[in-house]
Amino acid sequence: METTEAFVGLTCVDCGETFDAETATHRCPDCDGILDPDYDYDAVRRSLTSNRSSSNSDDAIDLMRETLESRRFDSMWRYEELLPFPRESAVTMDEGATQLVECPDLAEELGVGRVLLKDEGRNPTGTFxxxxxxxxxxxxxxxxxxxxxxxxxxxxxxxxxxxxxxxxxxxxxxxxxxxxxxxxxxxxxxxxxxxxxxxxxxxxxxxxxxxxxxxxxxxxVKTFVTPYRHEGKKTMLYEVVEQNDWEVPDAVVYPTGGGVGLVGMHKAAKELRELGLTDELPSMYAAQSSGCAPVVEAFEEGKDVHEVWEVPDTICGGIEIPDPGASPLILDALRESDGGAVATSDEDILDSAVAVAQREGLEMGATCAAAASGAWELARRGEFDEDDTVVLLNTGAGNKDDDVLRSHLMSKGI
Structure with a gap:
C-alpha cells in the first residue's frame, strides 16, 4: 500500500490492538471492533515543519500553520499528513475545501457572537x-x-x-x-x-x-465497517479551524444519524490539540429528530450505548438511523468535549431549513436542518453564551430535498 509517512496502522477502539493496514481491511480481526487510523504525530510535526527543528514550540506551531496556509485551499487532501494516503494516490474529485459562511441574522436570533455555516452541499455529489x-x-x-x-x-x-x-x-x-x-x-x-x-x-x-x-x-465501503469513512470526514474540522484563523469555535452542531462526521471531527480536534495548533476542543452537539433520537435518549439517560429506537418516524431520512452502531464513540465525543444532544420535531426542522434559506439565502437539506433547529433549541435552553461562535454543519445541499421543503411550504398554504 502507498501510505503517508506518519500513518502507523489501524487501532481497534475496543481491544486496543494495532494492525497493519495492508492486511486488516475492515473490522478488527481479533474482536470485530471498529478500527481507527493511527498516526505518529511527531512525524506529522516533522513533515509540516519541513524537518526544520526549533527549540521554541511557538516557532514550530507557526511553521506548521505557515505550511498549511501556503497550500491552495482546493481539497481536503491538503491535509494529507494527517490522512492515511498521500494526495497523489487519492481517488479524488477535489472534495472538501467548502465555504464557512457568516450568518449574522442567525447569530442575532440565537443571541450569540457568531454563527458560521459549514456548507458541505458544495461537494462534488452535493454532500459531505x-x-x-x-x-x-x-x-x-x-x-x-x-x-x-x-x-x-x-x-x-x-x-x-x-x-x-x-x-x-x-x-x-x-x-x-x-x-x-x-x-x-x-x-x-x-x-x-x-x-x-x-x-x-x-x-x-x-x-x-x-x-x-x-x-x-x-x-x-459501509460506515464504520471500513476504517476510512470517518477519517475523511474529520477534515471538516481542520478546515473550520483554519478558516476561522486557527480559533476553535465554541460549539459545533451536527445533524446526527450514524454520527460518522461527529466522531471524525472530534478526533480531528484532538489531533490539532496534540500538534499544538490549538488549545481547546469545540463542544460537539448531536442534533436529531424527535422521531428517531437514540443518541439523545442515551445521552440524557447517562448511558454509554444507545437502545434501538423501535419505531422510527421522521421525514429526515438521512438521520433516521434507529441503531447507530458507533453510539459509544458518539457519546464519548459529546461528553469529552463538554457538548450535548438535542432532538427537535420534524416540523421545527423543516421550518428551520426554510428560515435559513429566507434569512441567509443558504440552502440546507431537510435532514441537515436538524443542526439549525437544534441550535435554536440549544440557545433557548441557555447552552450558548452571548459571545460564542457556533458552527452549524450543513451536511448536504438543499436541492437534495427540494420536494420535501416545497411540500412543507405548501402544507402551510404558501
Missing amino acids: KDRGQTAAVTAAVQHGATDVALNSAGNAGQAAAAYAARAGLDSHVFLPSRSGFTNKAMVNVHGGDLTVVEGRIGDAGEAYADAMAEHDDWYS
Missing part, C-alpha cells in the same frame, strides 16, 4: 459523504478491489457510486425505498448496480449483508 468515500474508495483501490458495496440512506450510496466510477470500480448500492429520487437516479447514472429495498435503512442493510455473504470479492 464525498469526504468519506474519497478515502474509502482510495483504500479499496489500494487493496486491489474490483467491486465496492454498501447500504445507505441515500447520499453515501450516491457518493460511493460516483467515486467507484472515478476509480474504474463496480459499485453495488442498497437503498431503502424511501430514499430520495436524486440518490436513486444518480447511482444509476454513475453506472452503479442499484438495489432498492422495500422499507427503511435496516431492511436495506439486511439485503446488503445477504449479498456480501454471496460475494466475498466485494469490498465494503
Whole structure:
C-alpha cells in the first residue's frame, strides 16, 4: 500500500490492538471492533515543519500553520499528513475545501457572537459523504478491489457510486425505498448496480449483508465497517479551524444519524490539540429528530450505548438511523468535549431549513436542518453564551430535498 509517512496502522477502539493496514481491511480481526487510523504525530510535526527543528514550540506551531496556509485551499487532501494516503494516490474529485459562511441574522436570533455555516452541499455529489468515500474508495483501490458495496440512506450510496466510477470500480448500492429520487437516479447514472429495498435503512442493510455473504470479492465501503469513512470526514474540522484563523469555535452542531462526521471531527480536534495548533476542543452537539433520537435518549439517560429506537418516524431520512452502531464513540465525543444532544420535531426542522434559506439565502437539506433547529433549541435552553461562535454543519445541499421543503411550504398554504 502507498501510505503517508506518519500513518502507523489501524487501532481497534475496543481491544486496543494495532494492525497493519495492508492486511486488516475492515473490522478488527481479533474482536470485530471498529478500527481507527493511527498516526505518529511527531512525524506529522516533522513533515509540516519541513524537518526544520526549533527549540521554541511557538516557532514550530507557526511553521506548521505557515505550511498549511501556503497550500491552495482546493481539497481536503491538503491535509494529507494527517490522512492515511498521500494526495497523489487519492481517488479524488477535489472534495472538501467548502465555504464557512457568516450568518449574522442567525447569530442575532440565537443571541450569540457568531454563527458560521459549514456548507458541505458544495461537494462534488452535493454532500459531505464525498469526504468519506474519497478515502474509502482510495483504500479499496489500494487493496486491489474490483467491486465496492454498501447500504445507505441515500447520499453515501450516491457518493460511493460516483467515486467507484472515478476509480474504474463496480459499485453495488442498497437503498431503502424511501430514499430520495436524486440518490436513486444518480447511482444509476454513475453506472452503479442499484438495489432498492422495500422499507427503511435496516431492511436495506439486511439485503446488503445477504449479498456480501454471496460475494466475498466485494469490498465494503459501509460506515464504520471500513476504517476510512470517518477519517475523511474529520477534515471538516481542520478546515473550520483554519478558516476561522486557527480559533476553535465554541460549539459545533451536527445533524446526527450514524454520527460518522461527529466522531471524525472530534478526533480531528484532538489531533490539532496534540500538534499544538490549538488549545481547546469545540463542544460537539448531536442534533436529531424527535422521531428517531437514540443518541439523545442515551445521552440524557447517562448511558454509554444507545437502545434501538423501535419505531422510527421522521421525514429526515438521512438521520433516521434507529441503531447507530458507533453510539459509544458518539457519546464519548459529546461528553469529552463538554457538548450535548438535542432532538427537535420534524416540523421545527423543516421550518428551520426554510428560515435559513429566507434569512441567509443558504440552502440546507431537510435532514441537515436538524443542526439549525437544534441550535435554536440549544440557545433557548441557555447552552450558548452571548459571545460564542457556533458552527452549524450543513451536511448536504438543499436541492437534495427540494420536494420535501416545497411540500412543507405548501402544507402551510404558501
